[in-house]
């Protein structure tokens with residue numbers, strides 16, 4: 001049986017959703033163990049056990065929370081030498097990416113990034129990776145041991161399998177020079193009423209909204225529908241709205257009941273984060289915009305006129 | 320060099336050399352072609368990666384505030400010189416291109432190994448990368464490069480501040496940002512939001528023509544290519560959603576949207 005590791009990312013004591021998503025997949029691939037580093041690791045280990053981890057390696061050294069990537073890389077590299085798993089799965093998230101990249105370079109094995117799925121095949125691992133702007137999917141075989149594969153959030157549905165993990169406290173093995181990129185402060189900007197990831201309705205605005213001053217139109221509609229507002233990267237980069245609202249490859253992945261894309265062209269890097277939505281409605285001036293080809297309902301028209309009218313109609317309907 | 324040091328001491332800055340990694344990519348505004356061997360056709364309509372253009376801009380702004388030299392390093396086929404030239408015309412000082420037939424289709428680790436070897440020779444105080452490239456999009460070159468260079472990594476920066484030899488960045492997070500600091504030498508990956516790239520002036524374009532672009536091969540860096548970390552076994556069509564109905568906003572559009580919302584049980 002192949003030995004599979006899940007890097008169970010923690011953020012300020014909280015187990016990140018990708019950890020349990022990866023557990024669900026890892027169980028299909030072999031014997032699963034997890035590595036949890038930082039505050040909350042032991043508590044997380046219990047949850048990971050319920051999701052199928054036979055062993056969870058833990059260490060709660062503060063350095064894992066306070067310094068970027070290097071302490072975790074040290075710990076993983078040392079653990080790898082002792083345990084030699086066949087595959088290490090990471091979530092394709094900012095923090096995990098930083099660690100996975102360093103680890104792959106240190107172990108000189110490379111990695112497969114931005115995968116949507118992974119399977120065991122002919123004694124190795126093959127990942128599905130979007131290719132050529134997302135028009136194709138490549139099957140990529142990992143040639144080295146350990147295989148290191150990063151998987152996009154929301155690729156698998158977490159599920160409990162029952163069980164308890166053996167919790168093994170391990171040496172942090174942090175090198176003397178590894179406490180360098182120091183997180184000195186955490187600033188929270190988002191004050192989301194409904195969390196984007198959990199919302200039943202997501203209304204996202206793009207460059208077609210014309211400017212930041214028009215985003216309240218989307219908030220009004222979201223308010224009326226009990227949904228959340230998202231955005232394309234173009235408007236995040238332009239500084240119209242905070243990054244916490246970005247949907248897509250480098251933002252959040254959402255799969256609401258209804259996704260309304262307003263003034264968004266539908267670049268693959270955006271759609272990869274929302275195409276799993278049940279129903280997609282697009283409002284766009286351009287009937288040829290790529291988003292129109294994937295929408296269940298595409299409305300050709302001016303967003304600035306349609307959105308306020310729609311908000312009024314929703315309110316009227318609700319009475 | 321003396322002038323640079325004098326300038327630095329006057330401005331209180333202490334950055335002496337910044338390397339920016341720049342990649343040439345297919346023009347995001349044009350449709351690209353896939354070759355028979357599943358590599359992207361790179362012979363036409365290629366540009367400096369828009370993300371790296373922001374990295375160049377940030378480096379130039381740091382140079383303007385703190386002095387120093389901005390060196391562009393790229394790995395790619397010979398035409399990638401154009402991407403370097405673009406950065407030089409914006410104001411960077413010189414460029415290094417690593418070009419070698421063996422590097423076609425290089426994966427992230429090989430790319431990072433090659434860039435690291437070339438960058439080590441420059442001994443910079445700061446390395447600036449894009450967060451992820453437009454075409455590769457693995458986002459893995461920056462952390463790999465940091466590891467191979469033995470530098471701390473300040474990633475996904477949307478703002479950079481220099482305070483002597485301490486570099487502080489605002490690192491974008493899901494709900495805001497972190498303030499992260501490290502001492503030089505340091506590697507930074509920047510978001511496209513960090514700085515609006517300047518247009519190259521005519522003067523800049525003229526000046527760029529005489530700026531140095533050093534071209535080297537794998538042999539010059541003493542690197543063996545090695546086995547690739549991954550192999551593509553097959554390609555399939557991505558799953559696509561079927562198009563639904565497209566309607567003109569002729570006054571009934573709002574009603575039709577309402578109907579869909581009711582059917583989806585969100586209203």
Ligand SMILES: Cc1cc2nc3c(=O)[nH]c(=O)nc-3n(C[C@H](O)[C@H](O)[C@H](O)COP(=O)(O)OP(=O)(O)OC[C@H]3O[C@@H](n4cnc5c(N)ncnc54)[C@H](O)[C@@H]3O)c2cc1C
Nearest residue numbers: 206207208232233234248249250251263265269270285303
């Ligand atoms: C590595 C990488 C990662 C990326 N990650 C992401 C990501 O996570 N998320 C993301 O969104 N993008 C991402 N992108 C960017 C992506 O490629 C697109 O550039 C971006 O999604 C475009 O945003 P947009 O649709 O708002 O803007 P545009 O493409 O400019 O589209 C604007 C649309 O608005 C329409 N419009 C204009 N005026 C009106 C009006 N009055 N009413 C109605 N419609 C109107 C236009 O017809 C057009 O279709 C990434 C790119 C790269 C290279």
Ligand SMILES: Nc1ncnc2c1ncn2[C@@H]1O[C@H](COP(=O)(O)O)[C@@H](O)[C@H]1O
Nearest residue numbers: 340341394449451452455457458459460
């Ligand atoms: N061939 C290359 N030459 C120079 N820089 C590169 C190259 N490939 C990647 N980079 C740098 O690494 C960043 C991230 O790229 P990637 O890891 O491919 O997503 C890019 O924005 C560049 O700054």
